[in-house]
Amino acid sequence: MHTRVIEVRNRSKLVTDITGQAIDFCDGLGDGLLHVFVPHATAGVALIETGSGSETDLEGAIERLLPRDDIYRHRHGSPGHGRDHVLPAFVSPSIVVPVISGETELGTWQSIVLVDTNGDNPHRMVRFSFVSG
Amino acid sequence: MHTRVIEVRNRSKLVTDITGQAIDFCDGLGDGLLHVFVPHATAGVALIETGSGSETDLEGAIERLLPRDDIYRHRHGSPGHGRDHVLPAFVSPSIVVPVISGETELGTWQSIVLVDTNGDNPHRMVRFSFVSG
Amino acid sequence: MHTRVIEVRNRSKLVTDITGQAIDFCDGLGDGLLHVFVPHATAGVALIETGSGSETDLEGAIERLLPRDDIYRHRHGSPGHGRDHVLPAFVSPSIVVPVISGETELGTWQSIVLVDTNGDNPHRMVRFSFVSG
Numbered sequence A, B, C: 001m002h003t004r005v006i007e008v009r010n011r012s013k014l015v016t017d018i019t020g021q022a023i024d025f026c027d028g029l030g031d032g033l034l035h036v037f038v039p040h041a042t043a044g045v046a047l048i049e050t051g052s053g054s055e056t057d058l059e060g061a062i063e064r065l066l067p068r069d070d071i072y073r074h075r076h077g078s079p080g081h082g083r084d085h086v087l088p089a090f091v092s093p094s095i096v097v098p099v100i101s102g103e104t105e106l107g108t109w110q111s112i113v114l115v116d117t118n119g120d121n122p123h124r125m126v127r128f129s130f131v132s133g
Helices: A019-026 A054-065 A082-090 B019-026 B054-065 B082-090 C019-026 C054-065 C082-090
Strands: A002-009 A015-017 A032-037 A043-048 A094-100 A111-116 A123-131 B002-009 B015-017 B032-037 B043-048 B094-100 B111-116 B123-131 C002-009 C015-017 C032-037 C043-048 C094-100 C111-116 C123-131
Touching: A002 A019, A015 A054, A019 A032, A019 A111, A019 A123, A032 B123, A032 C094, A043 A054, A043 A082, A043 A094, A043 B082, A054 A111, A054 B082, A082 C043, A082 C054, A094 B032, A094 B094, A094 C094, A111 A123, A123 C032, B002 B019, B015 B054, B019 B032, B019 B111, B019 B123, B032 C123, B043 B054, B043 B082, B043 B094, B043 C082, B054 B111, B054 C082, B094 C032, B094 C094, B111 B123, C002 C019, C015 C054, C019 C032, C019 C111, C019 C123, C043 C054, C043 C082, C043 C094, C054 C111, C111 C123
Parallel strands: none
Antiparallel strands: A002 A123, A015 A111, A032 A094, A032 A123, A043 A111, B002 B123, B015 B111, B032 B094, B032 B123, B043 B111, C002 C123, C015 C111, C032 C094, C032 C123, C043 C111
Protein backbone atom coordinates (compact mmCIF):
# COMPACT_ATOMS: atom_id res chain seq x y z
CA MET A 1 0.00 0.00 0.00
CA HIS A 2 1.20 3.47 -0.86
CA THR A 3 0.48 5.98 1.87
CA ARG A 4 1.42 9.57 2.68
CA VAL A 5 0.49 12.06 5.37
CA ILE A 6 0.16 15.70 4.35
CA GLU A 7 -0.20 18.72 6.59
CA VAL A 8 -3.05 21.07 5.84
CA ARG A 9 -2.95 24.63 7.11
CA ASN A 10 -6.61 25.53 7.01
CA ARG A 11 -6.27 28.96 8.58
CA SER A 12 -9.53 28.51 10.48
CA LYS A 13 -11.55 28.08 7.30
CA LEU A 14 -14.35 25.52 7.40
CA VAL A 15 -13.54 24.10 3.96
CA THR A 16 -10.04 23.53 2.58
CA ASP A 17 -9.62 22.10 -0.91
CA ILE A 18 -7.05 19.28 -0.95
CA THR A 19 -7.78 17.95 -4.45
CA GLY A 20 -4.40 19.06 -5.77
CA GLN A 21 -2.51 17.14 -3.11
CA ALA A 22 -4.62 14.05 -3.78
CA ILE A 23 -3.90 14.25 -7.51
CA ASP A 24 -0.18 14.61 -6.79
CA PHE A 25 -0.28 11.57 -4.54
CA CYS A 26 -1.96 9.38 -7.16
CA ASP A 27 0.34 10.44 -10.01
CA GLY A 28 2.16 7.40 -11.39
CA LEU A 29 0.05 4.88 -9.49
CA GLY A 30 -2.10 2.56 -11.61
CA ASP A 31 -5.70 1.48 -11.08
CA GLY A 32 -6.99 1.31 -7.54
CA LEU A 33 -8.77 3.09 -4.73
CA LEU A 34 -7.62 6.28 -3.04
CA HIS A 35 -8.54 6.51 0.63
CA VAL A 36 -8.60 9.98 2.16
CA PHE A 37 -8.57 9.97 5.96
CA VAL A 38 -8.46 12.69 8.61
CA PRO A 39 -7.06 11.41 11.93
CA HIS A 40 -8.87 14.07 13.97
CA ALA A 41 -12.05 13.81 16.04
CA THR A 42 -13.47 17.18 14.97
CA ALA A 43 -13.12 17.14 11.18
CA GLY A 44 -14.44 15.32 8.14
CA VAL A 45 -13.75 14.87 4.44
CA ALA A 46 -16.28 15.60 1.70
CA LEU A 47 -16.62 15.80 -2.06
CA ILE A 48 -18.31 19.07 -3.05
CA GLU A 49 -18.04 21.70 -5.74
CA THR A 50 -15.74 24.54 -4.72
CA GLY A 51 -15.58 28.11 -5.98
CA SER A 52 -19.31 28.64 -6.56
CA GLY A 53 -20.53 29.40 -3.05
CA SER A 54 -21.07 25.88 -1.74
CA GLU A 55 -18.38 26.32 0.92
CA THR A 56 -20.47 29.11 2.45
CA ASP A 57 -23.66 27.10 1.98
CA LEU A 58 -22.13 24.13 3.78
CA GLU A 59 -21.06 26.41 6.63
CA GLY A 60 -24.62 27.71 6.89
CA ALA A 61 -26.08 24.22 6.87
CA ILE A 62 -23.72 23.03 9.61
CA GLU A 63 -24.60 26.05 11.76
CA ARG A 64 -28.30 25.31 11.38
CA LEU A 65 -28.00 21.54 11.93
CA LEU A 66 -25.30 21.52 14.60
CA PRO A 67 -25.42 24.97 16.19
CA ARG A 68 -22.46 26.20 18.23
CA ASP A 69 -24.70 26.65 21.26
CA ASP A 70 -24.35 25.80 24.90
CA ILE A 71 -26.23 22.50 24.57
CA TYR A 72 -23.38 20.00 24.60
CA ARG A 73 -22.08 17.76 27.33
CA HIS A 74 -18.53 17.85 25.95
CA ARG A 75 -16.88 20.84 27.65
CA HIS A 76 -13.27 20.97 26.49
CA GLY A 77 -12.03 23.86 24.32
CA SER A 78 -14.00 26.93 23.26
CA PRO A 79 -17.71 27.34 24.09
CA GLY A 80 -19.80 25.27 21.70
CA HIS A 81 -16.79 23.06 20.87
CA GLY A 82 -18.95 20.04 21.71
CA ARG A 83 -20.57 20.62 18.34
CA ASP A 84 -17.26 19.97 16.59
CA HIS A 85 -17.14 16.51 18.15
CA VAL A 86 -20.56 15.59 16.76
CA LEU A 87 -19.69 16.68 13.22
CA PRO A 88 -17.67 13.57 12.19
CA ALA A 89 -20.68 11.31 12.76
CA PHE A 90 -22.40 13.14 9.88
CA VAL A 91 -19.43 14.32 7.78
CA SER A 92 -17.22 11.24 7.89
CA PRO A 93 -13.43 11.57 8.20
CA SER A 94 -13.05 8.77 5.63
CA ILE A 95 -13.82 8.79 1.91
CA VAL A 96 -12.75 6.60 -1.03
CA VAL A 97 -12.22 7.77 -4.61
CA PRO A 98 -11.57 5.50 -7.62
CA VAL A 99 -8.28 5.93 -9.50
CA ILE A 100 -7.65 4.84 -13.10
CA SER A 101 -4.15 4.97 -14.56
CA GLY A 102 -2.98 7.20 -11.74
CA GLU A 103 -5.80 9.72 -12.16
CA THR A 104 -8.64 10.30 -9.72
CA GLU A 105 -12.01 9.60 -11.29
CA LEU A 106 -13.68 12.58 -9.69
CA GLY A 107 -16.64 14.13 -11.47
CA THR A 108 -16.19 17.49 -13.19
CA TRP A 109 -17.56 19.45 -10.23
CA GLN A 110 -16.22 17.32 -7.38
CA SER A 111 -13.37 18.53 -5.21
CA ILE A 112 -11.95 16.74 -2.18
CA VAL A 113 -12.24 19.02 0.83
CA LEU A 114 -11.33 18.95 4.48
CA VAL A 115 -14.32 20.07 6.58
CA ASP A 116 -13.19 21.43 9.92
CA THR A 117 -15.39 23.42 12.28
CA ASN A 118 -12.74 23.56 14.99
CA GLY A 119 -11.07 26.97 14.67
CA ASP A 120 -8.83 26.16 17.65
CA ASN A 121 -6.64 23.92 15.52
CA PRO A 122 -5.32 25.51 12.29
CA HIS A 123 -2.94 22.61 11.46
CA ARG A 124 -4.40 19.32 10.32
CA MET A 125 -3.05 16.03 9.06
CA VAL A 126 -4.63 14.12 6.18
CA ARG A 127 -3.54 10.60 5.21
CA PHE A 128 -3.78 9.43 1.62
CA SER A 129 -3.59 5.66 1.01
CA PHE A 130 -3.77 3.73 -2.24
CA VAL A 131 -4.64 0.07 -2.71
CA SER A 132 -4.49 -1.47 -6.15
CA GLY A 133 -6.39 -4.64 -5.35
CA MET B 1 -8.98 -3.71 -10.10
CA HIS B 2 -12.27 -4.51 -11.76
CA THR B 3 -14.30 -1.41 -12.49
CA ARG B 4 -17.44 -0.54 -14.46
CA VAL B 5 -19.51 2.58 -15.00
CA ILE B 6 -23.26 2.17 -15.23
CA GLU B 7 -25.82 4.74 -16.29
CA VAL B 8 -28.76 5.28 -13.98
CA ARG B 9 -31.95 6.84 -15.28
CA ASN B 10 -33.49 8.10 -12.09
CA ARG B 11 -36.47 9.86 -13.70
CA SER B 12 -36.27 12.67 -11.14
CA LYS B 13 -36.80 10.30 -8.21
CA LEU B 14 -34.83 11.04 -5.05
CA VAL B 15 -33.96 7.39 -4.42
CA THR B 16 -33.02 4.85 -7.11
CA ASP B 17 -32.23 1.28 -6.10
CA ILE B 18 -29.04 0.04 -7.80
CA THR B 19 -28.55 -3.13 -5.76
CA GLY B 20 -29.26 -5.37 -8.75
CA GLN B 21 -26.55 -3.74 -10.85
CA ALA B 22 -24.10 -4.04 -7.96
CA ILE B 23 -24.86 -7.72 -7.55
CA ASP B 24 -24.38 -8.26 -11.29
CA PHE B 25 -21.04 -6.49 -11.17
CA CYS B 26 -19.74 -8.63 -8.31
CA ASP B 27 -20.88 -11.93 -9.81
CA GLY B 28 -17.89 -14.20 -10.36
CA LEU B 29 -15.46 -12.05 -8.40
CA GLY B 30 -14.03 -13.55 -5.24
CA ASP B 31 -13.53 -11.97 -1.81
CA GLY B 32 -12.93 -8.25 -1.66
CA LEU B 33 -14.44 -4.81 -1.28
CA LEU B 34 -17.00 -3.25 -3.61
CA HIS B 35 -16.70 0.51 -3.92
CA VAL B 36 -19.76 2.39 -5.14
CA PHE B 37 -19.04 5.91 -6.30
CA VAL B 38 -21.14 8.68 -7.85
CA PRO B 39 -19.03 11.16 -9.85
CA HIS B 40 -21.54 13.99 -9.42
CA ALA B 41 -21.49 16.96 -7.04
CA THR B 42 -25.21 16.83 -6.19
CA ALA B 43 -25.80 13.17 -5.37
CA GLY B 44 -24.86 10.56 -2.80
CA VAL B 45 -24.99 6.82 -2.20
CA ALA B 46 -26.68 5.20 0.78
CA LEU B 47 -27.66 1.83 2.19
CA ILE B 48 -31.29 1.85 3.29
CA GLU B 49 -34.29 -0.44 3.23
CA THR B 50 -36.42 0.06 0.14
CA GLY B 51 -40.07 -0.75 -0.48
CA SER B 52 -41.39 0.04 3.01
CA GLY B 53 -41.67 3.81 2.90
CA SER B 54 -38.13 4.80 3.83
CA GLU B 55 -37.56 6.44 0.44
CA THR B 56 -40.34 8.91 1.24
CA ASP B 57 -39.08 9.30 4.80
CA LEU B 58 -35.60 10.12 3.54
CA GLU B 59 -37.06 12.68 1.16
CA GLY B 60 -38.91 14.30 4.06
CA ALA B 61 -35.81 14.33 6.25
CA ILE B 62 -33.72 15.96 3.52
CA GLU B 63 -36.41 18.62 2.97
CA ARG B 64 -36.42 19.42 6.69
CA LEU B 65 -32.64 19.40 7.12
CA LEU B 66 -31.61 20.98 3.83
CA PRO B 67 -34.67 22.92 2.63
CA ARG B 68 -34.93 23.95 -0.99
CA ASP B 69 -35.20 27.61 0.06
CA ASP B 70 -33.63 30.80 -1.20
CA ILE B 71 -30.87 30.75 1.40
CA TYR B 72 -27.92 29.50 -0.62
CA ARG B 73 -25.02 31.34 -2.15
CA HIS B 74 -24.70 28.86 -5.01
CA ARG B 75 -26.95 30.29 -7.76
CA HIS B 76 -26.65 27.99 -10.79
CA GLY B 77 -29.62 25.90 -11.97
CA SER B 78 -33.15 25.92 -10.52
CA PRO B 79 -34.08 27.99 -7.44
CA GLY B 80 -32.89 26.21 -4.31
CA HIS B 81 -30.39 24.16 -6.30
CA GLY B 82 -27.70 25.33 -3.86
CA ARG B 83 -29.17 22.80 -1.47
CA ASP B 84 -28.27 19.97 -3.84
CA HIS B 85 -24.62 20.98 -3.61
CA VAL B 86 -24.61 20.70 0.19
CA LEU B 87 -26.18 17.24 0.20
CA PRO B 88 -23.01 15.22 -0.62
CA ALA B 89 -21.27 16.50 2.52
CA PHE B 90 -23.88 14.60 4.53
CA VAL B 91 -24.87 11.78 2.16
CA SER B 92 -21.49 10.78 0.81
CA PRO B 93 -21.06 9.84 -2.86
CA SER B 94 -18.76 6.98 -1.78
CA ILE B 95 -19.61 3.76 0.04
CA VAL B 96 -17.87 0.40 0.45
CA VAL B 97 -19.57 -2.99 0.78
CA PRO B 98 -17.83 -6.29 1.61
CA VAL B 99 -18.00 -9.09 -0.95
CA ILE B 100 -17.51 -12.82 -0.19
CA SER B 101 -17.27 -15.35 -3.03
CA GLY B 102 -18.67 -12.82 -5.46
CA GLU B 103 -21.71 -11.98 -3.32
CA THR B 104 -22.33 -8.68 -1.57
CA GLU B 105 -22.56 -9.10 2.19
CA LEU B 106 -25.45 -6.68 2.55
CA GLY B 107 -27.82 -7.15 5.44
CA THR B 108 -31.29 -8.52 4.76
CA TRP B 109 -32.88 -5.07 4.67
CA GLN B 110 -30.04 -3.11 3.07
CA SER B 111 -30.28 -1.89 -0.51
CA ILE B 112 -27.72 0.24 -2.32
CA VAL B 113 -29.41 3.42 -3.49
CA LEU B 114 -28.49 6.53 -5.42
CA VAL B 115 -29.72 9.62 -3.56
CA ASP B 116 -30.20 12.52 -5.93
CA THR B 117 -32.08 15.71 -5.07
CA ASN B 118 -31.23 17.35 -8.38
CA GLY B 119 -34.25 16.92 -10.64
CA ASP B 120 -32.49 18.85 -13.41
CA ASN B 121 -30.34 15.85 -14.26
CA PRO B 122 -32.23 12.58 -14.86
CA HIS B 123 -29.16 10.66 -16.14
CA ARG B 124 -26.46 9.71 -13.68
CA MET B 125 -23.30 7.68 -13.77
CA VAL B 126 -22.27 5.30 -10.97
CA ARG B 127 -18.86 3.61 -10.88
CA PHE B 128 -18.44 0.19 -9.29
CA SER B 129 -14.90 -0.89 -8.40
CA PHE B 130 -13.69 -4.11 -6.79
CA VAL B 131 -10.40 -4.68 -4.98
CA SER B 132 -9.53 -8.13 -3.72
CA GLY B 133 -6.69 -7.14 -1.42
CA MET C 1 -8.94 -10.59 2.10
CA HIS C 2 -9.08 -11.13 5.84
CA THR C 3 -12.58 -10.76 7.22
CA ARG C 4 -14.36 -11.43 10.51
CA VAL C 5 -17.86 -10.86 11.86
CA ILE C 6 -18.19 -9.88 15.49
CA GLU C 7 -21.33 -9.70 17.56
CA VAL C 8 -21.97 -6.50 19.47
CA ARG C 9 -24.33 -6.47 22.42
CA ASN C 10 -25.20 -2.82 22.59
CA ARG C 11 -27.76 -3.13 25.36
CA SER C 12 -29.95 -0.45 23.79
CA LYS C 13 -27.21 2.18 23.96
CA LEU C 14 -26.95 4.56 21.01
CA VAL C 15 -23.15 4.42 20.89
CA THR C 16 -21.05 1.29 21.42
CA ASP C 17 -17.27 1.54 21.22
CA ILE C 18 -15.81 -1.26 19.08
CA THR C 19 -12.27 0.10 18.76
CA GLY C 20 -10.80 -2.72 20.83
CA GLN C 21 -12.27 -5.39 18.59
CA ALA C 22 -10.99 -3.55 15.50
CA ILE C 23 -7.49 -3.36 16.96
CA ASP C 24 -7.59 -7.08 17.77
CA PHE C 25 -8.68 -7.87 14.23
CA CYS C 26 -5.82 -5.89 12.66
CA ASP C 27 -3.13 -7.31 14.94
CA GLY C 28 -0.48 -9.10 12.88
CA LEU C 29 -1.78 -7.82 9.55
CA GLY C 30 0.54 -5.53 7.62
CA ASP C 31 -0.24 -2.30 5.74
CA GLY C 32 -3.69 -1.90 4.28
CA LEU C 33 -7.21 -0.63 4.77
CA LEU C 34 -9.63 -1.76 7.46
CA HIS C 35 -13.26 -1.71 6.39
CA VAL C 36 -15.85 -1.60 9.15
CA PHE C 37 -19.35 -2.52 8.02
CA VAL C 38 -22.70 -2.92 9.77
CA PRO C 39 -25.09 -5.22 7.85
CA HIS C 40 -28.19 -3.63 9.37
CA ALA C 41 -30.60 -1.07 7.91
CA THR C 42 -31.01 0.94 11.11
CA ALA C 43 -27.42 1.49 12.28
CA GLY C 44 -24.24 3.26 11.24
CA VAL C 45 -20.55 3.42 12.07
CA ALA C 46 -18.73 6.58 13.11
CA LEU C 47 -15.39 7.81 14.37
CA ILE C 48 -15.88 10.06 17.39
CA GLU C 49 -14.23 10.74 20.73
CA THR C 50 -15.70 8.63 23.51
CA GLY C 51 -15.70 9.18 27.24
CA SER C 52 -16.04 12.98 27.22
CA GLY C 53 -19.75 13.42 26.63
CA SER C 54 -19.88 13.22 22.84
CA GLU C 55 -22.00 10.06 22.95
CA THR C 56 -24.73 12.05 24.71
CA ASP C 57 -24.20 15.00 22.37
CA LEU C 58 -24.59 12.75 19.35
CA GLU C 59 -27.78 11.32 20.82
CA GLY C 60 -29.12 14.85 21.28
CA ALA C 61 -28.18 15.84 17.74
CA ILE C 62 -29.88 12.79 16.25
CA GLU C 63 -33.04 13.49 18.27
CA ARG C 64 -33.12 17.06 16.98
CA LEU C 65 -32.32 16.20 13.37
CA LEU C 66 -34.27 12.96 13.04
CA PRO C 67 -36.93 13.11 15.77
CA ARG C 68 -38.68 9.91 16.85
CA ASP C 69 -42.04 11.43 15.94
CA ASP C 70 -45.08 10.11 14.11
CA ILE C 71 -44.01 11.63 10.78
CA TYR C 72 -42.66 8.58 8.97
CA ARG C 73 -44.19 6.39 6.31
CA HIS C 74 -42.29 3.32 7.48
CA ARG C 75 -44.58 1.67 10.05
CA HIS C 76 -42.89 -1.52 11.23
CA GLY C 77 -41.63 -1.86 14.79
CA SER C 78 -42.02 0.65 17.61
CA PRO C 79 -43.63 4.08 17.06
CA GLY C 80 -41.11 6.41 15.44
CA HIS C 81 -39.04 3.47 14.20
CA GLY C 82 -39.20 4.99 10.71
CA ARG C 83 -36.57 7.41 11.96
CA ASP C 84 -34.14 4.55 12.51
CA HIS C 85 -34.38 3.67 8.83
CA VAL C 86 -33.42 7.19 7.75
CA LEU C 87 -30.35 7.31 9.98
CA PRO C 88 -27.98 5.24 7.79
CA ALA C 89 -28.31 7.74 4.93
CA PHE C 90 -26.58 10.27 7.20
CA VAL C 91 -24.49 8.05 9.49
CA SER C 92 -23.16 5.53 6.99
CA PRO C 93 -22.85 1.83 7.92
CA SER C 94 -19.47 1.75 6.13
CA ILE C 95 -16.18 3.35 7.13
CA VAL C 96 -12.54 2.75 6.19
CA VAL C 97 -9.51 3.22 8.45
CA PRO C 98 -5.85 3.02 7.36
CA VAL C 99 -3.67 0.35 8.96
CA ILE C 100 0.14 0.45 9.14
CA SER C 101 2.09 -2.58 10.37
CA GLY C 102 -1.06 -4.09 11.80
CA GLU C 103 -2.02 -0.97 13.77
CA THR C 104 -4.99 1.26 13.04
CA GLU C 105 -3.92 4.81 12.23
CA LEU C 106 -6.71 6.40 14.22
CA GLY C 107 -6.13 9.85 15.65
CA THR C 108 -5.60 10.21 19.38
CA TRP C 109 -9.23 11.07 20.06
CA GLN C 110 -10.90 8.86 17.47
CA SER C 111 -12.79 5.74 18.47
CA ILE C 112 -14.73 3.45 16.15
CA VAL C 113 -18.32 3.30 17.32
CA LEU C 114 -21.51 1.56 16.32
CA VAL C 115 -24.38 4.09 16.18
CA ASP C 116 -27.70 2.38 16.66
CA THR C 117 -30.96 4.18 17.39
CA ASN C 118 -33.01 1.00 17.21
CA GLY C 119 -33.58 -0.15 20.78
CA ASP C 120 -35.63 -3.10 19.57
CA ASN C 121 -32.52 -4.98 18.51
CA PRO C 122 -29.84 -5.32 21.21
CA HIS C 123 -27.66 -7.76 19.21
CA ARG C 124 -25.77 -6.46 16.20
CA MET C 125 -23.24 -7.85 13.78
CA VAL C 126 -20.23 -5.87 12.56
CA ARG C 127 -17.97 -7.13 9.78
CA PHE C 128 -14.28 -6.19 9.70
CA SER C 129 -12.42 -6.66 6.42
CA PHE C 130 -8.80 -5.95 5.55
CA VAL C 131 -7.31 -5.44 2.11
CA SER C 132 -3.58 -4.97 1.73
CA GLY C 133 -3.59 -3.66 -1.81
